[in-house]
Amino acid sequence: MKSFVKILVVTVVALAIFVFVGKSENETEVSVADTTTSNAKQAEQLEEIQVSSDTPASELAVNNELADAKVDTLIRENRIEENKLEWRKVTPEFKEFMELTNKPLMSIADKDRLSQLMYETKLVEASRKILLRDVNEKELDLVHERKRLDAIEYLTTVLVGKYNSPQLDNAKDLALEALYHDNVKPEQDTDLKRSLVGDKVELGMVLAVYHEDAWESYKENATHSDKQAKFVEYVDQMALVKAEQLSNNALKLAQRLKKIKEE
Numbered sequence: 001m002k003s004f005v006k007i008l009v010v011t012v013v014a015l016a017i018f019v020f021v022g023k024s025e026n027e028t029e030v031s032v033a034d035t036t037t038s039n040a041k042q043a044e045q046l047e048e049i050q051v052s053s054d055t056p057a058s059e060l061a062v063n064n065e066l067a068d069a070k071v072d073t074l075i076r077e078n079r080i081e082e083n084k085l086e087w088r089k090v091t092p093e094f095k096e097f098m099e100l101t102n103k104p105l106m107s108i109a110d111k112d113r114l115s116q117l118m119y120e121t122k123l124v125e126a127s128r129k130i131l132l133r134d135v136n137e138k139e140l141d142l143v144h145e146r147k148r149l150d151a152i153e154y155l156t157t158v159l160v161g162k163y164n165s166p167q168l169d170n171a172k173d174l175a176l177e178a179l180y181h182d183n184v185k186p187e188q189d190t191d192l193k194r195s196l197v198g199d200k201v202e203l204g205m206v207l208a209v210y211h212e213d214a215w216e217s218y219k220e221n222a223t224h225s226d227k228q229a230k231f232v233e234y235v236d237q238m239a240l241v242k243a244e245q246l247s248n249n250a251l252k253l254a255q256r257l258k259k260i261k262e263e
Helices: 002-053 057-087 092-101 108-119 122-131 142-159 168-180 190-210 212-221 226-262
Strands: none
Touching (some): 092 142, 122 142, 142 168, 168 190, 190 212, 190 226
16 A cells, blocks of 8 residues: 555656646747747848848939929929919909900990000000010910910000000010010920910911011011021911901901892
8 A cells, every 4th residue: 555655656746747847848948939039020120220221322312302303293283283273364464454355345434444545555565574574484384374465465456456556556566576586495395485486476477467567577687597487487378368367257248238238
């Protein structure tokens, strides 16, 4: 019996020692594994830092340039949107003139005021400042374009004789000055060049149709070049088309008046 108890005690002690040793080994393995994982993560972080610090200066410069370009693009887009809103507004100097001439029916007071405007020199001077300014921008500015369009509309209104104006000679002189004014430059973008050339075409055409002497004077005195020759040829062609349209309209009007009289 004592031998059996002794054997049992020895067995229990051995089992306890086995369990304790096994647990210690597992804890040691877990601890080693955690330490290994932690070290691996630290190594990855150090590697990322090393890669970041080793990024070439040229690549960083390119990234900075791209960021700056995006900012510039956003600023430019915002400016264009603002310009579009401004483009819809009539130039302040010509606001009253535009409002009067665009009225479908004018009162006697409106006609008197328009007649007064046609006699004043302030609109000619405003047109002069706008059309003869130095164009320093390289891209089309919608605000400046709107100013030129309003100035040209005023000048053409005077030049076609729609309203009697003593400013006719001043308007002709200014139209010639605008044609001679060299504001189209190589560094300008296509849209700006087209806008500026379009202004000249419109002024040249109204002179060619309504004031042939002034147009002939321009053709004789303008600087001769291939571009100038093409410009003159184009204006002459457009003027012929316009003159034919006016002639047809006049003929139709005469026939209509004759028919009314016969009735």
